[in-house]
Amino acid sequence: MALYGADVQQLKELSKLLASGSARLSGKARELDSLIGQSQYWQGQDAKKFTVEWHGRLRPLMVKASQDIEEAAKKALQNAEEQSSASMGGAAATTTGLGIQTAGARDADRWQPDRPTPEEILKQYQVSDAETTEWPSDWDPLRLVVDQKTVTEKEAELLNGLGPLELDAFKDIHDDAFEQADARFESVDRNDDQNDAFRHAYWNALMVKEYGAEWAEDYATAHEQLPGNPGPREAMDLYNNEVGRNIATDNPNASAEELADLIEKAVRNGDTVVVGPDLLPQPSNEVPPEKTGDAGDAPPVNGQDPEFNDECRTTS
Template sequence: MAGFVGADVDELRAFAKLVDTASRQLDDTTNGLSAALASTRWLGPDGSEFTSHWNSQYKPGLTRASGSLHGLVTILVKNADEQQTTSSDTGGGAGNGGTGKGSSDGTTSGDLGGKSVDDLEDLSSDELRDLAEKFSKDPDAAHDWWESLTPAEQARLIKNAPELVGGLDGVPALDRVAANANIAGDQIEKNDTRIKEIEQKLAEPWRYALSAITGPGDIQALNDELKDLKNENKYLQEAVDGDVQLYTYDRDADRIVEMIGNPETATQQLTWIPGTATDMNSFYTHGVQGLPDYVAGAVPGTVAFVMKDGTYPQWDLSHPPSDTSLAHDLGVTQAQFQSGLEASGFESMPNTAVGHSAGLAILTASESAGAHYTNVVSLSGIGMAGGWEPQQGTGYYDYTTGGDAILAARGVNGLLPSDIEFGGSILDPSVTLSFERAGFPLTPSEENGFSVLDPGIGWKTPTLFDPLLKQSIDNHSLIASTNTSHEVKDGLIDLLSGNKPAGS
């Protein structure tokens, strides 16, 4: 035990936490500089030379330094655990051997719902997810339980019960990210197995003509699945490598939340709720994270959460963007997400929330469910449900492009088709339409408390190759992309910087 016998356990753990924070800050600095360099138009030989040096020397050096610091954290925690064990065996020693506290329901260290750490490690993935859902209803108690564990116990659960840790509200963000990185690694292996199956079938289609592949349509479906799986694996590998931080990842439940930035050094939060047709592949291809990543990187101290905490509205009758009940349910989940984040020890700080398209309905539904934001921003948002009211102390802003496709859906509230059923015979067919009340009657207008701002994106004189309808659809997507206008980018950066956007 030479080298740490008699050491103060609390001091070792405090130093480990300090080194861990330094490692993560170094990662943030590296990522921030990479993003800034990528978005800066630095032309000429000097720019090319620096970019080359950055990619080949500077960035790898910073990454190695961060890795060394992370390795030191592991050593410090190991030494603290060994010192704690030695102190317990001898009945003495310096420093506190543990908190000794239990959760609010009387459970003790390592005990969640009557299950010890050993018990939890033996549960199946589905059982762990069920526990996470159950105990997320009381995130404060879940946080107390997590903090009652030793670092070694926490590390065991992150590795061996990641579905619990990665989905349990109240667990600190970085611990959830570590757990979900393990889940991502497991999913890569499962996807690889399926990829090999598909590639074998595509290589020898005649062998499967009577089963899996019966025609060109099936071959195309397999090609599409193969492409999606490869996109998914590429993204999940980024999570395993630490380049992507998954705060939530539950593939089967259609849930994914990506965190951008360091929550331990953050001074403000950006909540990003994308719009209609957002799915898991939208994240795998980095289709929805570009603009929040850019904006968060432009304002130091920002941590962003890009949301898809459930199945989002789609362009179909089962989950249409006008579905008020779907928006309500996702809004309740969004409010629970925020409560869980705050219970995990995430300090109260300014929170700018952005909703694109149907995302605005989800965002404002979360307000009705109890969430509070410093600023609410509509990017061509569809609107708000009846009964919604602006909250005192919250700033409301709307950017909607000229001739935007969303304008046709704003203010609509009535009986809309919800299902279609075909029946009868070939000679006497029948079609039955089901209707339900849907739509969002309140628009993001000055009448409802919003400052309506110039988006810097209008429409041009229609041509044969660029008709007005195409422009209106393209602009609706453009406003929430990295290619959006300077007016939108600058406005969001102003809000994160504590200022009001131009024109408000």
């Protein structure tokens, strides 16, 4: 009997290209929305006629095309995962929820010599401040449904590359991260403690699940470039972001609930860090929540400009 298969890596690349195309198409639709909304560029009967045609027929077609391409991207990725499982004799398909690794489970001790010390984390996990902007911009139709907030220019670029469904998912991810953190770790102010560590790690894990590891890393890193972030808090957040992405990458078939359980275990096992009384990033299982430090008492620390993925899903 003949066996049929597919190149897993090519399927993943196809999924990535399709997702990028979907995001660009939806982004162009939003660009046109904003241009059409600026009546100073085009006036008269032809402009009015096109506006009606755009909102009544053309834009829905673009949105539908973007959604269809996005669905094709998800199916290609699903087929890649199924093909990968089949190639391993079905072993991978049986491991969801069994033997799932946290970021630090591959080494018995996070603080072995080959692991960064708290001082090294504080120094290495820092990024430069970036220029900021208001998103959505004043002329963006999204202002009608999304509250404007100050973000870095890279954050705005990445958000502008998301389609309508992806933007809805982005808000749900944000809300879920706060809800799960509050449910699993009590906190007075949600800063610098285990609640904070869980929230950042889980937020990143969910972004990996929804948008891919590269997009998640780009966005989370750009977010930490907001000016004035205290050094210990920035190091803590960047480190825990990485832990969450690693957990999601190591467990691609895990559900959101399973990811939350894994990350809770990581926090309780000390795979994540919190701000210690000494204002250094310390293992999250070694500092009680009531003993965590206040990073606001520490100054910002200089950081390097991050390198972003050139193929991230943006409209640029």
